Amino acid sequence: MGLVVDxxxxxxxxxxxxxxxxxxxTLIFGVMDIINVGQGALVILGAYLSxxxxxxxxxxxxxxxxxxxxxxxxxxxxxxxxxxxxxxxDRTTLxxxxxxxxxxxxxxCLGLIFSNNIxxxxxxxxxxxxxxxxxxLAYIHVFSFxxxxxxxxxxxVLLYRTKFGYSLRASMQNRTAAELIGINVEKVSAITFGIGxxxxxxxxxxxxxxxxxxxxxxxxxxxxxxxxxILGGMxxxxxxxxxxxxxxxxxxxxxxxxxxxxxxxxxxxxxxxIMLVRPQGLLGQLEGRKQ
Amino acid sequence: MRxxxxxxxxxxxxxxxxxxxxxxxxxxxxxxxxxxxxATATTGWNIFSGYTGYIALGHAAYxxxxxxxxxxxxxxxxxxxGYLPFLLLPLVxxxxxxxxxxxxxxxxxTRKHTFVVITIAIFFIMQLMAFNLRSITRxxxxxxxxxxxxxxxxxxxxxxxxVAVVLLLFALGLSWWIRNSKYGLGLLAxxxxxxxxxxxxxxxxLSKLTAFVLxxxxxxxxxxxxxxxxxxxxxxxxxxxxxxxxxxLMGFLGGLGTLAGPILGALIxxxxxxxxxxxxxQNGYYLIIYGxxxxxxxxxxPEGIIPTLSKYWIKWKNTHYKLKQAPLIADAGDPILADxxxxxxxxxx
Numbered sequence: 232m233g234l235v236v237d238x239x240x241x242x243x244x245x246x247x248x249x250x251x252x253x254x255x256x257t258l259i260f261g262v263m264d265i266i267n268v269g270q271g272a273l274v275i276l277g278a279y280l281s282x283x284x285x286x287x288x289x290x291x292x293x294x295x296x297x298x299x300x301x302x303x304x305x306x307x308x309x310x311x312x313x314x315x316x317x318x319x320x321d322r323t324t325l326x327x328x329x330x331x332x333x334x335x336x337x338x339x340c341l342g343l344i345f346s347n348n349i350x351x352x353x354x355x356x357x358x359x360x361x362x363x364x365x366x367x368l369a370y371i372h373v374f375s376f377x378x379x380x381x382x383x384x385x386x387x388v389l390l391y392r393t394k395f396g397y398s399l400r401a402s403m404q405n406r407t408a409a410e411l412i413g414i415n416v417e418k419v420s421a422i423t424f425g426i427g428x429x430x431x432x433x434x435x436x437x438x439x440x441x442x443x444x445x446x447x448x449x450x451x452x453x454x455x456x457x458x459x460x461i462l463g464g465m466x467x468x469x470x471x472x473x474x475x476x477x478x479x480x481x482x483x484x485x486x487x488x489x490x491x492x493x494x495x496x497x498x499x500x501x502x503x504x505i506m507l508v509r510p511q512g513l514l515g516q517l518e519g520r521k522q
Numbered sequence: 523m524r525x526x527x528x529x530x531x532x533x534x535x536x537x538x539x540x541x542x543x544x545x546x547x548x549x550x551x552x553x554x555x556x557x558x559x560x561a562t563a564t565t566g567w568n569i570f571s572g573y574t575g576y577i578a579l580g581h582a583a584y585x586x587x588x589x590x591x592x593x594x595x596x597x598x599x600x601x602x603x604g605y606l607p608f609l610l611l612p613l614v615x616x617x618x619x620x621x622x623x624x625x626x627x628x629x630x631x632t633r634k635h636t637f638v639v640i641t642i643a644i645f646f647i648m649q650l651m652a653f654n655l656r657s658i659t660r661x662x663x664x665x666x667x668x669x670x671x672x673x674x675x676x677x678x679x680x681x682x683x684x685v686a687v688v689l690l691l692f693a694l695g696l697s698w699w700i701r702n703s704k705y706g707l708g709l710l711a712x713x714x715x716x717x718x719x720x721x722x723x724x725x726x727x728l729s730k731l732t733a734f735v736l737x738x739x740x741x742x743x744x745x746x747x748x749x750x751x752x753x754x755x756x757x758x759x760x761x762x763x764x765x766x767x768x769x770x771l772m773g774f775l776g777g778l779g780t781l782a783g784p785i786l787g788a789l790i791x792x793x794x795x796x797x798x799x800x801x802x803x804q805n806g807y808y809l810i811i812y813g814x815x816x817x818x819x820x821x822x823x824p825e826g827i828i829p830t831l832s833k834y835w836i837k838w839k840n841t842h843y844k845l846k847q848a849p850l851i852a853d854a855g856d857p858i859l860a861d862x863x864x865x866x867x868x869x870x871x
Binding site for chain 2: 266314317334340342450453465492495499503512
């Protein structure tokens with residue numbers, strides 16, 4: 232029983248990291264109606280950036296985020312400008328292929344620069360843990376959970392309390408109408424993409440701190456992230472948050488009760504069952520006719 | 523135009539049949555084999571994704587199921603190496619199609635973008651299964667198939683090549699038949715406006731599922747053939763995410779929803795890809811080149827080669843044969859041109 236409770240706690244904490252990455256993905260989908268399949272690669276890129284800052288310049292991982300997040304934000308805006316904006320027809324479909332191609336290029340570049348050896352981030356909080364109520368918790372799990380809560384709260388304030396947030400949500404509800412009332416939807420899209428990529432960078436740091444990674448990790452990541460945003464309902468931030476925590480808790484509990492090998496399979500099967508009942512996901516809206 | 527097409531088909535057939543006789547070097551026939559495999563698989567993929575407009579990015583799952591079905595059947599029935607395993611191909615295809623029925627049904631409950639994501643997710647589930655169901659698939663150790671040891675040298679690739687050509691003709695025939703049938707018109711209607719098609723009496727759910735299963739059947743057969751060709755299979759290669767992309771890329775390059783597009787795409791891309799893999803096998807060059815190729819194709823030729831060419835052809839015809847009162851709209855009997863018109867009138871979501 233103790234093991235199960237422990238698994239639930241770890242699942243809750245690591246779920247926060249996935250919520251960070253998935254919220255970027257679902258935000259981009261909500262505003263731009265495109266699926267950024269490259270999110271997994273961007274997460275890994277973020278993890279490698281943190282690795283370089285730490286390895287070469289001895290900058291602490293959390294402090295390093297002050298550098299990596301703005302850099303990745305600019306990178307995201309550039310990506311949107313260069314590759315997503317030129318797509319005029321069939322944006323949704325073509326954008327999936329384009330972002331997949333971007334993911335391949337990033338994977339290839341990372342493989343060239345860092346080789347495919349497995350890498351791990353270091354820090355005093357990664358290897359040490361503390362005891363609370365009979366359970367041992369690693370500091371990194373708690374720290375990264377706090378980080379994701381802070382960033383998600385920041386995202387919430389940005390979306391619901393600022394003027395930019397109003398334009399963003401207006402573009403989310405109806406792109407054409409938002410354009411008609413004078414919102415610069417292209418600018419909003421670029422900034423949204425940048426925010427999504429910056430969140431990926433933060434998630435990447437936390438991911439790299441809890442797990443060892445190499446450029447090939449992106450396939451595992453993207454399959455999980457896609458499953459999370461479908462389950463939560465495409466475009467719903469709250470859904471993405473609930474789904475990531477649910478996924479990680481279920482995975483960790485399965486790993487304890489049954490076997491780690493089947494952990495993700497159980498979750499995937501759950502996804503299929505939920506899709507049978509609610510094709511729009513937990514908190515998503517039914518997709519109807521869009522014109 | 524119709525005559526030109528008929529001549530084109532005969533020419534293609536002649537080239538396909540004569541090619542390995544002219545270039546019997548095994549290094550070249552290997553590339554030829556892979557190209558025909560991909561052409562067949564892309565033609566199969568196009569039956570679903572090209573005609574209905576639902577982009578499936580998880581067909582590598584059926585390729586993998588076909589591979590494993592082939593390996594397991596050979597093992598279970600102790601099929602000796604030689605020509606016998608080829609006779610298993612229809613059965614292998616049926617097994618893949620059998621898997622596609624429930625999986626397609628689940629994924630087709632969703633619409634366009636969610637559908638794409640669900641197909642990717644299902645692909646990853648199948649890959650995990652191949653890794654984890656150790657009692658059946660032997661996990662990452664993989665399975666081996668009978669090796670035809672008495673086919674040697676130049677002859678080795680020949681049987682595979684000709685069987686692949688037969689499969690390609692089957693896929694092409696099926697694709698052509700669907701494109702010219704009432705059923706195919708229903709699929710195209712789904713692509714252009716699904717709700718309106720439903721309102722007009724197209725059984726959209728059943729049509730989509732049938733097309734999905736047919737395309738899985740063909741991709742599954744290619745998977746089985748490829749497994750026998752490769753002599754052994756591993757989860758990571760049988761269920762390869764790059765295969766998903768290769769199909770989509772070839773389809774997009776040639777032209778989605780056209781008959782010749784997938785073949786043209788495979789003819790151009792597979793040898794290029796093979797060349798780059800051989801040349802830059804180490805590290806990431808290969809991935810980078812592949813990704814850049816992909817970006818260039820989508821940004822420069824989003825409609826694909828054949829629709830772009832046929833657009834120019836119509837323009838040229840209209841300016842040069844105005845006196846003959848050439849019709850502004852291409853004749854409906856011509857699949858490629860008719861298709862082009864359909865996609866021009868398409869409403870963007």
